[in-house]
Amino acid sequence: MISDxxxxxxxxxxxxTVLYHFLFxxxxxxxxxxxxxxxxxxxxxxxxxxxxMTKFWGKLFGINFALGVATGITMEFQFGTNWSYYxxxxxxxxxxxxxxxxxxxxxxxxxxxxxxxxxWDRLSKVKHLMVTWLVALGSxxxxxxxxxxxxxxxxxxGAEFNPDTLRMELTSFSQVFFSPVAQVKFVHTVSAxxxxxACFVLGISAWYLLKRRHVAFAQxxxxxxxxxxxxxxxxxxxxxDESGYELGHVQKVKLAAIExxxxxxxxxxxxxxxxxxxxxxxxxxxxIEIPWLMGLIATRSVxxxxxxxxxxxxxHEVRIRSGMQAYAALQKVRADPADAQARAALLERxxxxxxxxxxxxxxxNVVDATDAxxxxxxxxxxxxxxxxxxxxxxxxxxxxxxxxxxxxxxxxASRRAIMRQRWLLKLAVATIPLPWIASExxxxxxxxxxxxxxxxxxxxxxxxxxxxxxxxxxFSLTGFVLLYTALLVVEMYLMVKFARKxxxxxxxxPRHAEVIGADAPAEPSKA
Amino acid sequence: xxxxxxxxxxxxxxxxxxxxxxxxxxxxxxxxxxFDLGVGTLLPVIAKTDDERRVLINTIxxxxxxxxxxxxxxxxxxxxxxxxxxxxxxxGFFVALILVLxxxxxxxxxxxxxxxxxxxxxxxxxDWCLFIGGFVPAxxxxxxxxxxxxxxxxxxxxALRVHYEGSFLGLLNPFALLAGVVxxxxxxxxxxxxxxxxxxxxxxxxARRWHGIAALVYVASFALAGAWVAFGxxxxxxxxxxxxxxxxxxxxxxxxxxxxxxxxxxxxxxxLWLIPxxxxxxxLLAWRLAPRRPGWAFVASAVAVTATIVTAxxxxxxxxxxxNLAPAxxxxxWDSTSSLLTLRWMFWMTVIFLPLIVLYTSWVFRVMRGxxxxxxxxxxxxxx
Numbered sequence: 001m002i003s004d005x006x007x008x009x010x011x012x013x014x015x016x017t018v019l020y021h022f023l024f025x026x027x028x029x030x031x032x033x034x035x036x037x038x039x040x041x042x043x044x045x046x047x048x049x050x051x052x053m054t055k056f057w058g059k060l061f062g063i064n065f066a067l068g069v070a071t072g073i074t075m076e077f078q079f080g081t082n083w084s085y086y087x088x089x090x091x092x093x094x095x096x097x098x099x100x101x102x103x104x105x106x107x108x109x110x111x112x113x114x115x116x117x118x119x120w121d122r123l124s125k126v127k128h129l130m131v132t133w134l135v136a137l138g139s140x141x142x143x144x145x146x147x148x149x150x151x152x153x154x155x156x157x158g159a160e161f162n163p164d165t166l167r168m169e170l171t172s173f174s175q176v177f178f179s180p181v182a183q184v185k186f187v188h189t190v191s192a193x194x195x196x197x198a199c200f201v202l203g204i205s206a207w208y209l210l211k212r213r214h215v216a217f218a219q220x221x222x223x224x225x226x227x228x229x230x231x232x233x234x235x236x237x238x239x240x241d242e243s244g245y246e247l248g249h250v251q252k253v254k255l256a257a258i259e260x261x262x263x264x265x266x267x268x269x270x271x272x273x274x275x276x277x278x279x280x281x282x283x284x285x286x287x288i289e290i291p292w293l294m295g296l297i298a299t300r301s302v303x304x305x306x307x308x309x310x311x312x313x314x315x316h317e318v319r320i321r322s323g324m325q326a327y328a329a330l331q332k333v334r335a336d337p338a339d340a341q342a343r344a345a346l347l348e349r350x351x352x353x354x355x356x357x358x359x360x361x362x363x364x365n366v367v368d369a370t371d372a373x374x375x376x377x378x379x380x381x382x383x384x385x386x387x388x389x390x391x392x393x394x395x396x397x398x399x400x401x402x403x404x405x406x407x408x409x410x411x412x413a414s415r416r417a418i419m420r421q422r423w424l425l426k427l428a429v430a431t432i433p434l435p436w437i438a439s440e441x442x443x444x445x446x447x448x449x450x451x452x453x454x455x456x457x458x459x460x461x462x463x464x465x466x467x468x469x470x471x472x473x474x475f476s477l478t479g480f481v482l483l484y485t486a487l488l489v490v491e492m493y494l495m496v497k498f499a500r501k502x503x504x505x506x507x508x509x510p511r512h513a514e515v516i517g518a519d520a521p522a523e524p525s526k527a
Numbered sequence: 528x529x530x531x532x533x534x535x536x537x538x539x540x541x542x543x544x545x546x547x548x549x550x551x552x553x554x555x556x557x558x559x560x561x562f563d564l565g566v567g568t569l570l571p572v573i574a575k576t577d578d579e580r581r582v583l584i585n586t587i588x589x590x591x592x593x594x595x596x597x598x599x600x601x602x603x604x605x606x607x608x609x610x611x612x613x614x615x616x617x618x619g620f621f622v623a624l625i626l627v628l629x630x631x632x633x634x635x636x637x638x639x640x641x642x643x644x645x646x647x648x649x650x651x652x653x654d655w656c657l658f659i660g661g662f663v664p665a666x667x668x669x670x671x672x673x674x675x676x677x678x679x680x681x682x683x684x685x686a687l688r689v690h691y692e693g694s695f696l697g698l699l700n701p702f703a704l705l706a707g708v709v710x711x712x713x714x715x716x717x718x719x720x721x722x723x724x725x726x727x728x729x730x731x732x733x734a735r736r737w738h739g740i741a742a743l744v745y746v747a748s749f750a751l752a753g754a755w756v757a758f759g760x761x762x763x764x765x766x767x768x769x770x771x772x773x774x775x776x777x778x779x780x781x782x783x784x785x786x787x788x789x790x791x792x793x794x795x796x797x798x799l800w801l802i803p804x805x806x807x808x809x810x811l812l813a814w815r816l817a818p819r820r821p822g823w824a825f826v827a828s829a830v831a832v833t834a835t836i837v838t839a840x841x842x843x844x845x846x847x848x849x850x851n852l853a854p855a856x857x858x859x860x861w862d863s864t865s866s867l868l869t870l871r872w873m874f875w876m877t878v879i880f881l882p883l884i885v886l887y888t889s890w891v892f893r894v895m896r897g898x899x900x901x902x903x904x905x906x907x908x909x910x911x
Contacts, residue, residue: 062639063639063640063643065639066636066638066640067636069635070632070633070634070635070636071632072599073599073628073631073632076599076602076606077617077624079606079613080602080605080606080613080618080624081617081618082618084614084615084617084618084689085614085688085689087606087613087614087617088611088613088614088615088687088689091606091607091610091611091613091614092610092865092866092869093869095607095608095610095613095865095869096607096865096869096872098603098606098607099603099604099606099608099873099876100603100607100873100876100880101603102596102599102600102602102603102604103600103603103876103877103880103881104876104880106596106599107596107600107880107884108887110592110593110596111590111596111884111887111888111891112887112891113592114588114590114592114593114891114895115589115891115894115895117589118588118589118895119589119894119895122895123894162866164776165774165775165776165866166686166687167610167687169865169866169868169869170865170866170868170869171868173872334685466614466618466621466689467618467688467689467691472622475622475625476621476625479625479629483632487632487636490636490640491636494640494644
């Protein structure tokens with residue numbers, strides 16, 4: 001039997017490695033596009049200050065990019081090292097977008113990023129601009145394929161179970177790719193990346209303006225960032241992930257958990273702003289509610305009900321009992337592949353097979369599970385409500401604050417009033433950490449909200465792990481935490497140091513050494 | 528035409544094609560990222576001063592990042608096309624792979640952060656990271672192959688869950704370590720040839736000296752490994768299986784373990800002996816050509832790298848991950864692939880994108896062509 005400690009440590013390792021990775025990815029997504037925009041303005045107008053902007057923000061981009069790549073390498077292999085049963089059970093579908101990500105996106109991004117830094121005097125203006133756009137496109141395509149893979153875990157379409165290979169197999173690639181959940185997630189996540197890039201540029205530019213340094217440079221950066229950031233924030237909010245929650249049972253469970261909706265409410269349901277969650281008794285104490293709002297958000301109507309968690313748990317019991325029969329049929333097919341009757345029975349109930357596996361945790365033979373074990377598994381079928389409830393509210397809160405900052409900044413920048421509004425500059429500096437907090441919270445909402453499944457309704461998390469020892473996991477987990485933390489500290493140090501130093505003054509003579517890949521060589525390619 | 532298309536798109540053919548694609552990716556990684564790893568390993572011995580280290584780092588600085596994607600893509604392609612191999616190999620070699628990941632993680636940061644500050648201790652620290660990031664993977668990839676050839680201690684249970692029953696130290700057995708010496712010396716040789724193409728004067732002379740040492744070690748260790756496979760370790764042979772187009776079920780075959788089984792393919796088609804011969808010839812030619820025609824020497828060295836990997840793959844065909852614990856559970860290309868539909872989709876994706884990758888990578892190398900000199904790194908900021 002698989003030990004709970006191995007499962008919990010594997011989950012912890014995945015969460016830590018991916019949350020670290022996700023500290024760097026959004027900035028890469030956003031900043032790469034901002035660089036491409038800045039350099040486009042440079043190529044179109046010929047104004048050197050935009051080249052200087054591209055190079056300076058590009059230098060900070062590079063510091064961040066290195067760690068994005070370093071922490072990303074782990075992700076490609078971690079499914080195999082720590083989630084081998086998962087890899088084998090759904091690799092037929094899940095591996096494909098990951099491999100295409102490498103072919104189509106990561107190669108593009110990584111091959112041209114070197115040329116972005118080293119190619120300034122080896123390439124014509126237009127060619128270098130093309131390189132920058134390819135880096136931006138590469139990183140965004142990368143996000144597309146990763147979110148296609150993740151969207152499938154949330155809402156597994158285009159696949160079916162094959163009893164002969166004991167795994168899920170692809171039936172329609174286009175269903176996987178065009179899955180509405182995947183598409184919504186992609187737009188939501190890359191927009192969040194653009195917001196991150198914009199907040200970063202806006203905040204640092206505001207800091208220069210407060211110090212009255214690099215004023216012309218910072219004002220232009222501020223203006224571009226506020227316009228780009230406002231557009232991106234509106235996109236994150238209006239194309240919020242929540243629009244994907246109508247689809248699929250597990251997405252509904254997630255929605256109910258985020259909102260701590262224990263009971264199914266007469267439509268339209270109220271929205272709980274804050275409250276004390278009591279998962280044991282399935283209730284929320286001292287809740288402050290806004291009538292109607294929840295129903296409007298979730299169903300876009302005033303007549304459709306939103307199903308509460310208690311009713312969802314009751315549904316799980318029914319599905320588990322059906323899943324047990326599917327599991328029994330599967331055992332028969334395994335024993336005798338020619339048993340047509342068992343195959344038909346399995347086919348009929350295959351969408352409940354995952355629920356049969358849910359109870360396997362308590363009753364290893366599945367078919368002999370007691371009522372108490374079934375009830376326990378059904379209750380496990382909903383994720384921990386309190387962390388989801390709060391993570392979601394922190395994320396939305398950050399989003400609203402950022403929206404306010406961008407609106408005010410854009411108004412101020414368009415009126416050329418920014419130098420007089422020091423309070424707004426201070427607000428912009430204070431906004432810098434918010435997109436990172438929001439992104440990390442967003443990851444928690446999406447992935448913790450999918451528990452107890454790795455693939456919704458198909459494969460429970462506890463079954464997905466590799467057959468490792470606790471010692472293996474302590475070794476890898478300790479190593480990752482120490483290494484990543486040390487690298488993060490170094491990264492933050494360099495980022496602050498180079499942000500404080502600011503862009504090189506274009507009128508001053510070129511300064512040598514210290515900086516990589518930013519300024520022109522004194523003697524262009526005499527080789 | 529339709530017949531040809533049907534033949535091409537059949538499960539059997541696609542399984543062979545994917546076995547070949549995987550070989551292409553592995554070779555792509557060893558040829559392209561291999562010299563980066565070699566240069567990383569040579570960093571402490573060839574470059575003595577800070578400026579010299581910067582020259583070495585900048586010979587690969589603009590392109591290593593793209594080269595590394597061959598490795599990442601290799602991982603993704605195994606996942607998509609051979610999910611059973613991906614699951615069994617990476618969870619089995621858990622500790623070894625985690626160590627390789629730690630080493631590889633140091634590389635992007637080492638390249639990017641090293642020259643950002645002047646403090647010599649800071650730079651020395653990152654130089655060590657770059658050395659580890661080159662040396663450890665170059666060694667471990669060979670060790671992994673050495674273990675593949677001996678079989679890996681894993682088995683499947685009733686639910687087809689894979690169980691690995693070996694230990695990390697068990698991977699470090701004498702034959703596997705010899706295979707590690709083969710890969711390390713091969714990639715160091717490849718890196719030294721690359722450095723003769725990209726540096727001048729003293730650095731080039733030192734690269735030449737290390738080229739000689741690495742080439743000798745490589746030729747001797749590769750020959751010794753071949754003899755060891757012939758006389759010292761047993762190979763695996765499939766005696767019965769469900770068929771080349773059957774559903775991927777890794778426990779539906781019988782396998783025998785016998786001496787000389789890894790030479791069965793060479794015995795069946797003696798022309799295959801040209802492959803290991805090509806490895807020796809490539810190494811020899813690279814040594815002859817390096818002083819005057821370093822570009823061609825690099826090609827010859829790439830041939831040696833390619834032939835070494837292809838030799839191992841040919842010996843093991845159709846095995847991908849033999850098991851010494853339960854030989855019948857070993858994975859072959861006939862019983863560890865994805866479904867037909869997935870192989871088809873991935874085939875078209877690869878056919879479209881791999882040539883594009885080769886095209887734009889060549890363009891980037893062309894833009895960055897020419898040697899890197901001390902004057903370059905002293906005179907400018909456009910370098911690491």
